[in-house]
Amino acid sequence: MPPTSRQAAAQARPRRCRPGFAGPAPDFAALAASLAGHGLRTTAPRRALFALLAGHPQGITVAEAIVAMRDAGIGQATVYRTLGLFETIGIIYCVHGADGRHRFIPWRPGHMHALVCRVCGQAVEFDACGLQVLERLLASETGYEIEGHHVEVFGRCPACRTRAGGT
Amino acid sequence: MPPTSRQAAAQARPRRCRPGFAGPAPDFAALAASLAGHGLRTTAPRRALFALLAGHPQGITVAEAIVAMRDAGIGQATVYRTLGLFETIGIIYCVHGADGRHRFIPWRPGHMHALVCRVCGQAVEFDACGLQVLERLLASETGYEIEGHHVEVFGRCPACRTRAGGT
DNA sequence: CTCGCTGCAAAATCTTTGCATCAGA
DNA sequence: TCTGATGCAAAGATTTTGCAGCGAG
Numbered sequence: 001m002p003p004t005s006r007q008a009a010a011q012a013r014p015r016r017c018r019p020g021f022a023g024p025a026p027d028f029a030a031l032a033a034s035l036a037g038h039g040l041r042t043t044a045p046r047r048a049l050f051a052l053l054a055g056h057p058q059g060i061t062v063a064e065a066i067v068a069m070r071d072a073g074i075g076q077a078t079v080y081r082t083l084g085l086f087e088t089i090g091i092i093y094c095v096h097g098a099d100g101r102h103r104f105i106p107w108r109p110g111h112m113h114a115l116v117c118r119v120c121g122q123a124v125e126f127d128a129c130g131l132q133v134l135e136r137l138l139a140s141e142t143g144y145e146i147e148g149h150h151v152e153v154f155g156r157c158p159a160c161r162t163r164a165g166g167t
Numbered sequence: 168m169p170p171t172s173r174q175a176a177a178q179a180r181p182r183r184c185r186p187g188f189a190g191p192a193p194d195f196a197a198l199a200a201s202l203a204g205h206g207l208r209t210t211a212p213r214r215a216l217f218a219l220l221a222g223h224p225q226g227i228t229v230a231e232a233i234v235a236m237r238d239a240g241i242g243q244a245t246v247y248r249t250l251g252l253f254e255t256i257g258i259i260y261c262v263h264g265a266d267g268r269h270r271f272i273p274w275r276p277g278h279m280h281a282l283v284c285r286v287c288g289q290a291v292e293f294d295a296c297g298l299q300v301l302e303r304l305l306a307s308e309t310g311y312e313i314e315g316h317h318v319e320v321f322g323r324c325p326a327c328r329t330r331a332g333g334t
Numbered sequence: 335c336t337c338g339c340t341g342c343a344a345a346a347t348c349t350t351t352g353c354a355t356c357a358g359a
Numbered sequence: 360t361c362t363g364a365t366g367c368a369a370a371g372a373t374t375t376t377g378c379a380g381c382g383a384g
Binding site for chain 2: 362363364365366367368
């Protein structure tokens with residue numbers, strides 16, 4: 001089976017999780033500022049990828065990005081380069097999803113994380129403040145200077161639980 | 168492959184996770200039991216990889232495993248197959264490290280996670296019980312059935328902080 | 335006007351697969 | 360013995376790299 005068909009469907013059909021969540025208004029000014037702050041240029045491919053990411057708070061895979069960007073005439077090399085660059089300057093971060101694939105997820109104000117349904121891909125964001133407490137605790141207990149964390153929580157959303165039953 | 172249900176079961180209970188997979192001394196009996204429980208055979212390559220993992224609680228990359236196993240006359244295909252198999256039956260889990268590379272980490276009693284120094288790679292384990300609280304909270308707030316999580320916290324260990332100063 | 339950025343396609347890596355043979359239960 | 364498991368090597372994916380032209384600053 002074509003492995004990305006599920007994600008493709010998910011992104012083709014714009015689903016709303018809850019109010020205030022899927023706000024795909026790409027803040028190009030912020031992008032430009034981030035880039036400029038690192039001495040980098042703001043180009044069309046970078047804006048396009050940024051917009052794509054902004055529209056997918058639950059993250060996208062490299063393959064999805066390549067497909068989407070190809071439709072805009074952007075080469076895969078640029079996708080890889082830009083993704084790596086965004087990660088370097090802190091616009092996105094990389095996790096791997098429940099299926100083991102890398103996903104690039106945009107950082108959002110308030111330090112949110114995504115709770116992803118492994119069946120339909122729908123995502124809900126949550127505040128990770130509990131982890132900040134954990135980080136402080138770890139810092140004091142271990143002497144480490146904590147620089148960051150990756151978190152991913154996955155499960156099944158209410159709709160998929162109802163649909164599939166208690167497997 | 169029906170994934171993650173094992174992890175869900177493992178973390179449903181607060182502390183105990185996989186009784187028997189303890190400590191740096193490879194518990195081959197536990198390995199054999201896990202394999203047998205899935206109708207799989209206990210072979211020399213599987214024991215060797217298991218021992219390697221047991222000796223690296225902070226996890227190993229595929230490349231490291233391939234190199235180490237090659238010295239034992241074990242082919243790379245077997246390493247990939249065995250790693251995937253171990254993940255399926257819940258002996259190890261996969262995260263990606265601070266450097267973005269996949270790391271395979273052995274499950275250990277108490278559901279520990281690693282706090283990794285991004286400079287020297289030294290790791291300290293910690294109990295993630297705070298996340299279990301978070302998971303319960305998320306479940307009740309969102310209606311999701313939580314199946315598992317990945318967490319990685321990274322920073323600089325005391326030694327590296329001293330060495331490198333306050334960069 | 336300058337150099338950083340890009341698309342294209344080849345090159346380098348990383349993973350998976352097919353198959354004959356070996357060995358665990 | 361009977362299959363599952365393995366090693367080897369080829370096939371298939373994925374990611375990186377080289378380069379000349381384009382365009383942001």
